[in-house]
Amino acid sequence: MEPIFDVAVIGGGSAGFAAARTAAALGARTALVEGAERLGGLCILAGCMPTKALLEASRRWHAIREVDQFGLQAQPIRPDFPAIMARMHRLVSEFAADRQKELTQGDFQLIRAHASFLDPNQVALADPDGRKSFLRARAFVIAAGSRVSHPPLPELSEIGFWDSNTVLHQTQLPKSLIVLGGGPVAVEYAQFFARLGVDVRLVQRGPRLLKRFDSDLTGVLEEALRDEGIGLLTSASLVSASRSGEEKRLRLVQHGAVHELVAEEIFLAAGRTPALEGLHLPAAGIEIDGRAPLVDCHMRTSVPNLFAAGDFVGIEEIVHIAVLQGEVAGENAARLALGRGAPSRQMDYRLTMEVVFTEPELARLGLTEERAHQSSQPLLVARYRFADHGKALLRGTTRGFVKLLAEPERGELLGAGIVGPEASELIHELVALFSFHATAEDLAQLPHYHPTLSEILTYPAEEIARNVAVSQHQRTLPPSPHHRPSIP
Known part of the structure; x- marks a missing residue:
């Protein structure tokens, strides 16, 4: 007789772990099914943590090369690529060990197997040794993650390329590298390798990089x-x-002209795709929209007792969003399975934020200026440059700016964008304010220590607050006598 659970979670990454932990905390008998060889999930094993470890190494190397502007002299040094990679692997192993401990010692049952649906309440399991079994649950949360997208040219598979998984196992720097893609992975790795002396060219299909950010x-x-x-x-x-021998060649067309690029290696960083393969979703009756399952605000699929979260749903492929989606899906699945009513917890994407850890860093929060223009939404926008900011000048990091977006009536903050030093940290002050529907005036009146980077946020806030005050004053003024209607 197969085991019957209240909630079964498929996938042990950030979203799956959050879902299982949440469901178990509500008293649901919960199973987490993970078939990957290593526990930990994309963020820990091949995403956030290894890339940031590598970027920190190249950032420090780049800083050392610029110390002369601070009146310092450095002894001749060189980057040690194997040592950089070894440090990254050590850190990833430590992070993965912590997550493995949480998965194996959690208040849910961990099952090491691949799952495929037989119907909305039952999956077939295949463990690493090939043994078959079955599992039934009243509700499921699918958090199977994503895979590297297929190459845009079949010839790439023939000549070989790196991706975000295989790049982590390289032991030697190439002399030259072509990066395909224009998203966060592409730009972060392009800068990492370029700073270590690799000749890097980045090829993007679209007109600009990082399409989810404003073009400025x-x-x-x-x-x-x-x-x-x-x-x-x-x-x-x-x-x-x-x-051709040790060289890899790409032919491309740009603005009608044909170009040929030659490099030692090619890095495919053109994104990821929800990992639908092997799950047999048609057997469960889940409706797919293009490349991902349809979900509502409760993270519920088209089948009432099946929920989904994380990269698997392809809404916002960002770790903290995946965790929130997992918590929402886990809570709603548990409520349904335990008979505590219909799903009630909802996702709120108003506070969606994204960070790119290049130098300068980029961060966005809430509404973007371009999205507002597309919907003809009225906005007040103000910017302030790091080149005009005291602490940035002291640090020698003056490239970029901060900008705030607010609605014109009250000046409520609706969006923000930062490109410049410590953008990944500065954006979090704004998240706290946005969560309470703060206005630009609220931000402008908050005391900030001087000199700090964070005080730069108050300057565009002051400009917006002044514009709102002027507008409100004009609305309260009596009509001008010159514009009063004449009396017949």
Whole structure:
């Protein structure tokens, strides 16, 4: 007789762990099914943590090379790529060990197996030794994650390429590298390798990098990457790929002109796709929209007792969003399975934020200026440059700016963008304010220590607050006598 659980979670990454932990805390008998060889999930094993470890190494190397502007002299040094990779692997192993402990000692049952649906309440399990079994549950949360997208050219598979998994197992720096893609993974790795002396060219199909950010922010990053010697080719379509000896060749078309790029290695960083394979979702009756399952605000799929979360649903492929989605899905699945009423907890994407850890860093929160213009939403927008800010000048990090978006009536903060030093940290002050529907005046009146980077946020807030005050004053003024209607 197969075991019957209240909630079964498929996938042990950030979303799956959050879902299982949440469901178990509500008293649901919970199972977490994970078939991957290593426990930990994408963020720990091949995403957030290893990339940030590598970026920190290249950031420090770059800083050492610029110490002369602070009146310092450094002894000749060189980057040690194997040592950089060894440090990254050690840190990843430590993070993974902590997560493995949480998964194996949690208040839920961990089952090491691949799952495939037989119907909405039952999955077939295949463990690493090939043994077959079955599992039934009143509700499921699918958090199976994502996989590297297929290459845009079949020839790439023939000549070989790196992806975000295989790049972590390299032991030698290539002399030259072509990066395909324009998202966070592409730009972060492009800068990492370029700073270690690799000749890097980045090829992007779209007209600019980081399409989820406003173009004024990404323009600053593009300028910085070019200044560091990275070749950027945007609006470029791949035509063919081939190999000649140790060299790999790409032919592409850009603005009607044909180009040929030659490099020692090619890094495919063109994104990820929800991992639907092997789950047999049609047997469960789940409706798929293109490449991902449809979910509502409760993270519920088209089948009432099946929920989904994380990269698997492809809404916002960001770890903290995956955790929130997992918690929402886990709570709602537990409520349903335990007979405590219909799903009630909802996702709120108003506070969606994203960070890119290049130098300069980029961060966005809430509404973007371009999205507001597309919907003709009225806005007040104010910017302030790091080049005009005292602490940034002291640090020698003056590239970029901060900007705030607010609605015109009260000045409530609706969106923010930062490109510049410590953007990943500065954005969190704004998250706290946005969560309480704060206005620009609220931010402007908060005391900030001087000199700090964070006080730069008050300057665009002051400008918006002044504009709101002027507008409110004008609305309260009596009509001008020159515009009073005449009396017949």
